Amino acid sequence: MQCETRAWGILTALVVSFSALTSPARALEEPADEWDTLKGCEKRLCTMILGRKPEGSDLKCAIAKTWAQSSLKGGENKGVSWVFGDARCAVDLTLSRADLMKALTLPKHTVKIPQHTVKCVVERDEQVKPVTIKLAPKLEFKNGKADKVWINLKEIEGPDDVKGTVWVAAGLEDKLGIFHKPMIKSINKFMYQQCAKRYGPDAAANDDEKRKDKPASEAAKANDKPATTAKATASAP
Numbered sequence: 001m002q003c004e005t006r007a008w009g010i011l012t013a014l015v016v017s018f019s020a021l022t023s024p025a026r027a028l029e030e031p032a033d034e035w036d037t038l039k040g041c042e043k044r045l046c047t048m049i050l051g052r053k054p055e056g057s058d059l060k061c062a063i064a065k066t067w068a069q070s071s072l073k074g075g076e077n078k079g080v081s082w083v084f085g086d087a088r089c090a091v092d093l094t095l096s097r098a099d100l101m102k103a104l105t106l107p108k109h110t111v112k113i114p115q116h117t118v119k120c121v122v123e124r125d126e127q128v129k130p131v132t133i134k135l136a137p138k139l140e141f142k143n144g145k146a147d148k149v150w151i152n153l154k155e156i157e158g159p160d161d162v163k164g165t166v167w168v169a170a171g172l173e174d175k176l177g178i179f180h181k182p183m184i185k186s187i188n189k190f191m192y193q194q195c196a197k198r199y200g201p202d203a204a205a206n207d208d209e210k211r212k213d214k215p216a217s218e219a220a221k222a223n224d225k226p227a228t229t230a231k232a233t234a235s236a237p
Contacts, residue, residue: 028086028123030066037063041093046195048097052104058097064090069123084162085123089133091116103141104191111139115154122162131158133166139187146187149180 041061048059066088094114102109115136121128134155140148153170156163197203 028066028068028088028121028128031064034064034066037061038065043199045095046199048100049104049191049195050200052101054098054101056097059093059095059100061093062090063093064088082165084165087120087122089118089120091118103139104144106141107143109141111141113137113139120158122158124159124162129159129162131156131162131166135170145192146184149183149187 041059041063044061045059048056067086069082069085069087093116095111099109099111103111113136115134118133118135120131120133122131123129132155133153136152136154138150138152139146151170153167156166
């Protein structure tokens with residue numbers, strides 16, 4: 001799955017950071033509605049970012065994300081390795097509109113996200129084990145852009161080896177910032193490039209163009225088909 005929904009990444013920064021972890025398999029199947037739910041939450045967050053309207057409701061999304069074992073890589077050369085299988089995490093995600101608007105418009109503002117409970121399942125020893133993570137991420141903004149981020153892991157319940165890996169990843173990030181630059185870059189790219197590209201005025205225009213082009217391309221395919229059939233018939237013995 002290619003969904004890089006930063007709404008998820010911003011509010012579950014821990015999960016983003018150990019998307020920087022490792023190695024192949026795919027036993028946890030992605031639920032059919034996972035992509036649509038993530039995209040729906042992304043659209044609501046982007047609408048808030050692009051509109052910058054102080055009035056309106058806060059962001060609230062119940063979302064989940066599934067990672068193949070092969071995509072949980074990148075941490076081995078940073079002192080962290082992912083030796084388990086696939087993983088899926090779910091969270092009831094909330095973000096204050098007022099806090100977000102201050103982050104986008106003030107010279108400096110710190111967003112302190114309330115404690116979230118992230119419920120995960122992780123493949124381990126050919127079994128799927130539950131893991132519960134409690135965290136309260138903090139993001140420091142300067143001139144409307146993310147400048148620093150802290151995972152701020154509070155508590156974790158699950159198998160000892162999984163707990164150890166997550167604690168190490170969170171500790172290395174908050175103390176040494178081993179995943180800090182990619183996380184900051186990802187957040188800012190989402191807010192200032194991807195939101196506009198996917199949901200800004202130009203996005204609607206691009207969708208219209210695609211819809212106009214589709215019938216023509218389908219007609220061309222239809223016209224090509226009989227010609228191919230005729231050619232095949234002519235060459236038959």
